[in-house]
Amino acid sequence: MRWFEPLLFPFSLLYDAATSLRNYLFDIGHKKSINFDIPTIVVGNLSLGGTGKTPFTEFLIRMLADDFKVATLSRGYGRKTSGFFLANDSSDANQLGDEPFQIFGKFKDKISVAVGEDRVMAIPQIIAERPETEVVLLDDAFQHRYVKGDLNIMLTTFQRPFFEDRVVPLGTLREAKGGASRADIIIVTKCPDALDKITKATYHRKIRNYNQRAKIFFVGLKYGQLQNVLDDQLPIPQNFVLVSGIANDQLFKKEVEKLYQVPFHFSYSDHHHYKVEDVKEIVYKCNEVEDSGILTTEKDAVKLKASIFRDYLAEIPIFAMPVEINMDIEDANFIKESILQIIKEKGYSE
Incomplete structure (x- = not known):
């Protein structure tokens, strides 16, 4: 105890x-x-x-x-909006929350993605706006x-x-x-x-x-092939600064370390809201290590893609490691x- x-x-x-x-x-x-x-x-x-x-x-x-015709509905934890919101092509993680935005980015051509604290009210709203559901x-x-x-x-x-x-x-x-x-x-x-x-x-x-x-x-x-987050032309580096903001990142870290060198790990709390200061610190660590980049989760990648960080991350290779149920x-x-x-x-x- x-x-x-x-x-x-x-x-x-x-x-x-x-x-x-x-x-x-x-x-x-x-x-x-x-x-x-x-x-x-x-x-x-x-x-x-x-x-x-x-x-x-x-x-x-x-x-x-x-x-x-599938629709997903969640509370949208960590979003900066409130009430019912149905994802569209101009939506971002601030409007939806990181996990619904991740799902929307992957499946938006196949499904509807909605968020709303009151699911009893949200389900009829989904049906009203997407009656084919x-x-x-x-x-x-x-x-x-x-x-x-x-x-x-x-x-x-x-x-x-x-x-x-x-x-x-x-x-x-x-x-x-x-x-x-x-x-x-x-x-x-x-x-x-x-x-x-x-x-x-x-x-x-x-x-x-x-x-x-x-x-x-x-x-x-099961973990998939690395996906380039910002620039498809950048090669996979030899070393990765690991960045994770999930509830339990030890399995993720263990999997990455099987394949790549990880000189440093930024481990944030679940649903972490990244700030410019965070990104500056991450980039500083990357610049300390030769031939290095950022490796993160899909959930964190959708937030690091925000326009506010583009100038800081423009020349840093950023990859996400997708994960699926096996x-x-x-x-x-x-x-x-x-x-x-x-x-x-x-x-x-x-």
Whole structure:
């Protein structure tokens, strides 16, 4: 036990009591959940972040977007706007938030991307502006119980599974572990390669203490080819100053260090708002190392591309390392079939 944990215990107890009361009011129907006619798929977690929600949302987009008109809806954490906003060609990360903007940049020709704190109001607005929409993916909405999703997918990491975590501020949980009971599918993310059957069985048994019915899957991450952020003509350097502003960057750093020399790492908090001073410091470190550039995450890359930084980064090679969900084909097919069944039941078809 850390020496300061007794000081945090009362705050954790109060937070747990408040969220438990809120969930109880939803459970007994005192607070109302709305189920929409349009199919709604909830992707979320119990923890504050870092479980791989964005790669998994992108995984679902790739799964569905060729056959259906898909819209994603999230709160748009970290954006400088408020209320409902539907992405368009002039949108940026300040309007959408970094993760929705990342998704829009990748899939804007295939899907609609919307942000809005009040999902109950936002879903009808999506339908009004994009009446062709056939399925809505609710990103980071596991605690947003005013919308009753047709399929609730909960993510938890292999490194810090929810059943070994605690409610904030003692841990990272936004609500008690029992909240996992609402999930229809539980996915253990960021699993190591060749995960053995004994470890899977242990996780399975511990998850079953909180949810007896959900299907449980184990997935890893796969990293793609480096993508040039600003100038496609610049070659890949030998050394990289690593820049990350994500909830847990250790796996990202470990993967990069397998392939490249990393003389320095700027590790910022999740959803970090980059300032000119940050960029100047990063560039200074790059200039200290011969044949070096910047390597960052896709989420951070969308912010470093902002026009305010262009003059400082004009001659610095900047690359992003994309990441995707790595899931067994049979498990992926089960999820797809579950979603297709919901779409069919609600009167939508391919």
